[in-house]
Amino acid sequence: MKIYNTLTRNVEQIKPNVEGKIAMYTCGPTVYHFAHIGNLRSYIMEDVLEKTLRFEGYDVKRVMNITDVGHLSSDADSGEDKMLKGAKREHKTVMEIAKFYTDAFFSDCAKLNIKTPDVVEPATNCIDEFIHMIEVLLEKGYAYQAGENIYFDTSKLKNYYVFGNQNEDELMVGVRDDVTEDENKRNKNDFVLWFTKSKFEDQALKWDSPWGVGYPGWHIECSCISMKHLGEYMDIHCGGIDNMFPHHTNEIAQSESYLGHKWCNYWFHVHHLNDETGKMSKSKGEFLTVSLLESKGYNPLVYRLFALQSHYRKPLTFSYDALDQCASAYKKLLNKVKAIKDEGSVDDGEVKAWHNKFAEIVGNDVNTAMGITLLYDVLKSDLNGATKKAIIGDYDYVLGLDLLKACEVTEDSNSSEDAELVALVEGMIAERKEAKKAKDFAKADEIRAKLLDMGIALEDTREGVKWKRV
Numbered sequence: 140m141k142i143y144n145t146l147t148r149n150v151e152q153i154k155p156n157v158e159g160k161i162a163m164y165t166c167g168p169t170v171y172h173f174a175h176i177g178n179l180r181s182y183i184m185e186d187v188l189e190k191t192l193r194f195e196g197y198d199v200k201r202v203m204n205i206t207d208v209g210h211l212s213s214d215a216d217s218g219e220d221k222m223l224k225g226a227k228r229e230h231k232t233v234m235e236i237a238k239f240y241t242d243a244f245f246s247d248c249a250k251l252n253i254k255t256p257d258v259v260e261p262a263t264n265c266i267d268e269f270i271h272m273i274e275v276l277l278e279k280g281y282a283y284q285a286g287e288n289i290y291f292d293t294s295k296l297k298n299y300y301v302f303g304n305q306n307e308d309e310l311m312v313g314v315r316d317d318v319t320e321d322e323n324k325r326n327k328n329d330f331v332l333w334f335t336k337s338k339f340e341d342q343a344l345k346w347d348s349p350w351g352v353g354y355p356g357w358h359i360e361c362s363c364i365s366m367k368h369l370g371e372y373m374d375i376h377c378g379g380i381d382n383m384f385p386h387h388t389n390e391i392a393q394s395e396s397y398l399g400h401k402w403c404n405y406w407f408h409v410h411h412l413n414d415e416t417g418k419m420s421k422s423k424g425e426f427l428t429v430s431l432l433e434s435k436g437y438n439p440l441v442y443r444l445f446a447l448q449s450h451y452r453k454p455l456t457f458s459y460d461a462l463d464q465c466a467s468a469y470k471k472l473l474n475k476v477k478a479i480k481d482e483g484s485v486d487d488g489e490v491k492a493w494h495n496k497f498a499e500i501v502g503n504d505v506n507t508a509m510g511i512t513l514l515y516d517v518l519k520s521d522l523n524g525a526t527k528k529a530i531i532g533d534y535d536y537v538l539g540l541d542l543l544k545a546c547e548v549t550e551d552s553n554s555s556e557d558a559e560l561v562a563l564v565e566g567m568i569a570e571r572k573e574a575k576k577a578k579d580f581a582k583a584d585e586i587r588a589k590l591l592d593m594g595i596a597l598e599d600t601r602e603g604v605k606w607k608r609v
């Protein structure tokens with residue numbers, strides 16, 4: 140498997156620290172609001188990366204944090220605490236907000252066929268680990284106390300700007316206009332490891348620490364949570380491109396200063412989803428969610444396909460026109476899969492050969508668009524039906540488009556409907572038949588209307604009554 144490594148700015152063959160195993164970390168969501176479909180673009184592409192590694196036979200352990208404390212509205216430690224902002228907005232406690240939006244995040248992920256990482260850890264679970272790392276950084280002289288906060292001293296590092304292809308002005312792009320300089324900082328890009336009094340006295344969650352009651356800065360959580368579960372050496376670290384600076388730069392600074400050796404070998408960054416007005420962001424107030432797309436009638440997997448059709452290292456612009464095109468492409472694709480004949484037996488040699496082709500293509504820097512082209516090649520090929528379905532099932536582990544479900548549910552057969560619903564509908568159809576027999580047409584119509592309310596349409600045919608979901 141090859142990926143573009145932001146650290147070296149090259150597409151590189153992944154060489155894991157331990158043969159056959161991949162230790163992978165993903166920056167999780169800040170749970171003060173719903174994830175927007177931009178955030179979910181990153182999580183879809185990271186899901187594809189993880190699954191492609193598994194598809195190639197790697198044993199992957201993936202860890203994700205949940206940011207439920209310490210992330211301020213500017214990534215450079217100023218502005219309001221995002222969690223507090225969410226709590227005020229909804230008149231709830233910070234923990235209620237965190238629980239609600241964590242659940243909402245995983246529900247969105249499930250709808251998009253994004254696998255939950257092996258370990259998910261909220262930042263508020265690991266305060267002791269944060270304090271320990273900060274103590275070590277102070278001992279080693281990489282951190283200092285000023286104005287009752289603890290800061291990381293970036294001047295102590297020879298190469299703080301590890302992703303150094305940008306100049307400082309560009310690096311400040313993520314920082315918002317309302318940033319006021321923190322006078323405690325010795326250097327412009329020093330960052331807070333632990334807040335005590337400072338200006339956030341109304342902070343809801345606080346913990347005792349050697350430096351007074353307070354709470355952690357944002358960056359420390361990813362260093363500590365990853366080391367807690369993956370140890371001192373990590374293979375791949377992922378996130379959206381806006382995380383590169385300052386978040387990932389700071390993670391590397393504090394982790395490597397703490398460890399005294401290189402920490403993570405490969406950095407995988409997903410480019411942004413934009414709307415017509417620019418980068419989609421939660422702080423803009425109005426943003427697109429999976430639920431909003433659903434309420435407009437889109438299957439969430441249409442959005443997954445939309446994300447897969449473009450390369451993760453290019454910005455992607457969202458529009459409903461583009462999504463409509465994708466919805467129609469998805470429908471056509473499912474129809475093609477549905478039309479595959481039930482014939483022949485699986486040719487294992489072919490399945491293996493096509494598996495290897497897919498691994499090579501998608502394994503080349505997560506080229507999902509080419510992976511989809513290969514899927515069409517399978518559909519067009521003269522392989523027998525059973526073999527085609529076996530290959531499509533194999534590919535769909537990575538693509539996550541529910542392709543074979545299309546074969547199970549056909550418009551006029553209800554074979555895969557869940558048993559309870561089938562029993563209910565069949566019972567109501569039988570009741571309607573009785574009502575018609577007794578010439579109680581009002582009752583028969585009432586039953587038909589009731590079914591329609593449930594999203595079930597009836598069709599009287601010569602072979603009897605058929606039903607389908609509408």
Ligand code: AMP
Nearest residue numbers: 168169177178181378379382411412419
């Ligand atoms: P947050 O919940 O703000 O901490 O962000 C969660 C993830 O979404 C991070 O990896 C961000 O880098 C990523 N992200 C934020 N905005 C976008 C966007 N417009 N497009 C793609 N990824 C994004």
Ligand code: ZN
Nearest residue numbers: 166167361386
């Ligand atoms: Zn992180």
